[in-house]
Structures are given as C-alpha cells and as structure tokens.
Amino acid sequence: MSQKLAIDGGTKAVTLDQTKANRWPPLGEEEFTAVKRVMQMPDFYEEAYTLEEKFKDYIGSRYALAHNNGTAAIHAAFFALGISPGDEVITPSYTYWATCMPILAWGGIPVFAEVDPETCNIDPEDIKRRITPRTKAIIVVHLWGLPCEMNEIIKIARRYNFKVIEDAAHAHGAEYKGKKVGAIGDIGCFSFQASKLMVGIEAGMLVTNSQGYYERAMALGHYRRLNNLPSESFYRRYYATCFGFKYRIHPLAAGIARVQLKHLDERSRKRNENIEYLDARLDTLPGIKTFKTPSYMKRVYYQHEVVLEEEKLKVSKDRFIEAVRAEGVKASGERYPLQHQQPIYKEKGIPLGELPITEKIRDKMLSLPTFPQANFDLLDQYAEAFRKVATAYAKY
Numbered sequence: 001m002s003q004k005l006a007i008d009g010g011t012k013a014v015t016l017d018q019t020k021a022n023r024w025p026p027l028g029e030e031e032f033t034a035v036k037r038v039m040q041m042p043d044f045y046e047e048a049y050t051l052e053e054k055f056k057d058y059i060g061s062r063y064a065l066a067h068n069n070g071t072a073a074i075h076a077a078f079f080a081l082g083i084s085p086g087d088e089v090i091t092p093s094y095t096y097w098a099t100c101m102p103i104l105a106w107g108g109i110p111v112f113a114e115v116d117p118e119t120c121n122i123d124p125e126d127i128k129r130r131i132t133p134r135t136k137a138i139i140v141v142h143l144w145g146l147p148c149e150m151n152e153i154i155k156i157a158r159r160y161n162f163k164v165i166e167d168a169a170h171a172h173g174a175e176y177k178g179k180k181v182g183a184i185g186d187i188g189c190f191s192f193q194a195s196k197l198m199v200g201i202e203a204g205m206l207v208t209n210s211q212g213y214y215e216r217a218m219a220l221g222h223y224r225r226l227n228n229l230p231s232e233s234f235y236r237r238y239y240a241t242c243f244g245f246k247y248r249i250h251p252l253a254a255g256i257a258r259v260q261l262k263h264l265d266e267r268s269r270k271r272n273e274n275i276e277y278l279d280a281r282l283d284t285l286p287g288i289k290t291f292k293t294p295s296y297m298k299r300v301y302y303q304h305e306v307v308l309e310e311e312k313l314k315v316s317k318d319r320f321i322e323a324v325r326a327e328g329v330k331a332s333g334e335r336y337p338l339q340h341q342q343p344i345y346k347e348k349g350i351p352l353g354e355l356p357i358t359e360k361i362r363d364k365m366l367s368l369p370t371f372p373q374a375n376f377d378l379l380d381q382y383a384e385a386f387r388k389v390a391t392a393y394a395k396y
C-alpha cells in the first residue's frame with residue numbers, strides 16, 4: 001500500500017539521529033597517544049619506516065614507500081615507470097583527478113577508456129581498443145572499493161608490453177582472487193586522506209614488488225633516504241638533491257596511519273555488513289539496482305553508490321533524490337565530474353572523444369552514506385524510506 005510521501009506532507013521514514021552512524025574518520029585516544037609518542041621520538045622519520053613495514057606486510061608487497069598524499073604517490077609511480085613526453089597512458093575518466101592529471105605532469109597523454117556499467121571499473125575490452133604503439137602504461141582504479149578485473153588487465157598488459165599501476169585510493173584491504181589490490185600490478189598507490197578507509201588525515205603510500213621502481217620512486221622525492229640504499233644502487237648518488245620534489249610523509253600522519261591500519265579490517269567489515277544489509281532490501285525495489293561483488297573478489301566500500309534506473313520510474317532522478325531526502329535519507333547525485341570533459345585536457349591538446357557508456361552510467365548514480373557506525377534500526381528506516389518512494393514512483 002502506498003503511503004503519503006514526506007515530500008507531499010506525509011510522515012518521514014527516517015527519524016533516528018544519524019550523527020554517530022556516519023561519523024568519519026574515527027580518531028581517538030589511540031591516535032592521540034601515537035601522535036604524542038612520535039613527537040617524543042629522537043628521529044621522527046623512523047615512524048614512516050615502521051608504517052611502511054606494517055603496510056607492506058598487510059598488502060603483501062615487497063616494498064612500500066610512504067608519501068605525503070596519494071597524489072604524490074601516483075606522480076611518483078608514473079616517474080618510476082619512466083613516463084615521458086608523448087607516452088600514452090590508458091586511464092578511466094570516471095575517477096578523481098589525481099588518477100590521471102599526474103600523467104600530464106610528465107608530458108604523457110591520458111587516453112580515456114570506458115568503464116563497464118556493471119561495475120563502474122575500466123572495461124578490459126575497451127582497453128584493447130585504446131592500445132597504440134605509444135601505450136606505455138595503464139592506471140586502473142578500484143572505484144569505490146570494488147576490484148577491477150585484474151587477471152584480464154594484466155594479461156592484456158603483458159601481451160602488449162605495457163605496465164599496470166593500480167590506483168587503490170578507495171580500496172585498502174580489497175582482494176582479487178585472494179590477493180590484496182595494490183600488490184597485483186607493477187605499482188600500487190593508496191591514499192590515507194581524511195575520508196579514506198584508513199587515514200593519516202593527509203598521507204599516501206606507494207607499493208611495488210620491483211626494487212627498481214621502488215628506488216626510482218624514492219629518487220623523485222625522498223632525498224635523505226637515498227643514502228640508505230645499497231652502495232651499488234644507481235640512485236644513491238642523488239641523496240643531496242633527489243629529483244626536485246619533497247614527498248615524504250609527515251611523521252605524525254605516519255603515527256596516525258599506523259594505528260588506523262590495525263583497525264582497518266574490522267571497520268571495513270562493519271561497513272560491509274551495514275551496506276550489504278541495506279542493499280539486499282534496495283535490490284528488491286523497482287528502479288534501484290545495487291552493485292554485485294563477484295564471488296572471487298572481496299570488496300570494501302569507500303563510497304556507497306547505487307544505480308537509479310530512471311526508465312523504470314515516473315519521475316526524474318533529481319525528483320527521486322528530493323523525495324528520499326525529504327524522508328530523511330542522506331542521498332546525493334554523483335560527485336566526480338568526468339575527467340575527459342574537463343577543460344585542462346583540451347587546453348593541453350589531448351585528443352578527447354566521447355565516452356557514451358561512462359557518461360550514461362555516471363548520470364544514473366545515487367550516492368548514499370557508508371554507515372561506518374550505523375545500527376540495523378537506522379538501516380531499516382532507510383529501507384522503508386526507499387520502499388515508500390520507489391513504490392510511489394514506479395512505472396507499473
């Protein structure tokens with residue numbers, strides 16, 4: 001039976017307080033203690049090395065190099081691979097700018113590829129169409145925490161002889177066929193910025209199994225440490241200058257991130273439980289589709305997105321969002337503008353085509369809270385809000 005919607009003067013479905021349910025990042029006594037401890041260390045920078053040890057053990061990579069943010073880690077990754085003027089790098093357009101803007105910084109050319117609308121991750125079939133003799137690398141993004149199809153991507157890269165960077169800024173702890181993302185391609189990059197699944201408030205990490213990439217990334221922006229490289233290392237000679245950037249992590253951020261890493265899996269488990277509980281209910285409603293995780297992946301949720309199938313509804317997406325918001329739901333449209341539509345690429349002379357699949361799916365996205373600390377009572381109210389609105393607006 002359809003009830004009067006809150007937008008039409010009916011009673012709100014969501015009445016519980018949501019402040020605590022969505023509070024993030026979780027920072028408390030443990031982090032304060034860590035910050036104090038680092039402030040009292042004889043060598044603050046030792047804290048970065050400890051974080052690197054712990055993080056590489058967690059991810060399963062041979063090397064980890066802490067950075068002052070994820071963007072710096074990505075910039076260093078392109079440098080490590082030797083991206084040079086005229087080199088092409090395949091990238092999704094549906095991502096945060098830090099995935100692809102650093103390509104331009106090295107004179108490289110971002111080549112935007114379509115995503116698969118079932119996952120919003122880069123489509124391996126479209127990658128194949130974008131390869132040219134100048135393709136030097138691909139950067140994939142495990143968008144919102146869902147792993148990309150890594151086996152297929154690695155197979156294509158090996159066949160056409162280019163390298164793979166994983167932008168794992170959204171996907172700390174996610175797994176593809178039993179392997180943690182970030183450690184599957186040639187280089188992986190993480191962000192520990194304040195909204196991420198583990199935070200240093202502002203920090204990042206580069207991981208790799210290649211000693212060569214590790215040393216080259218270090219040469220870009222970690223001058224002092226170059227002195228600690230083995231004497232035969234080519235890059236040791238640059239210890240007094242590096243290559244002109246200063247990318248080491250703030251030691252207090254490293255202290256915070258170390259505490260956060262300990263709690264990462266437990267906190268992601270709670271998010272997953274809450275989101276999966278709600279999604280199972282949303283999936284039964286007309287006009288709403290949730291993202292499915294293949295059995296061979298373990299996903300995490302940096303953001304919680306669902307697809308609104310406007311064609312099955314009598315109202316526009318905007319009106320639907322207004323209606324659920326009136327019920328008390330915290331919902332919004334997609335927040336990432338598509339990269340291939342941004343003026344900077346055109347101004348730099350990057351050849352840009354249209355990406356109709358990416359453009360279409362992005363417009364259908366509805367963003368919901370990730371409920372890091374919610375209980376089922378609140379989620380039941382969310383489910384009820386969506387049931388009211390979706391049934392009222394469904395085209396039967």
Ligand SMILES: Cc1ncc(COP(=O)(O)O)c(C=O)c1O
Nearest residue numbers: 069070071096098099169191193
């Ligand atoms: C997909 C993606 N890549 C890279 C980054 C860059 O990380 P940072 O903000 O730590 O520089 C972010 C940050 O939001 C991101 O979402």
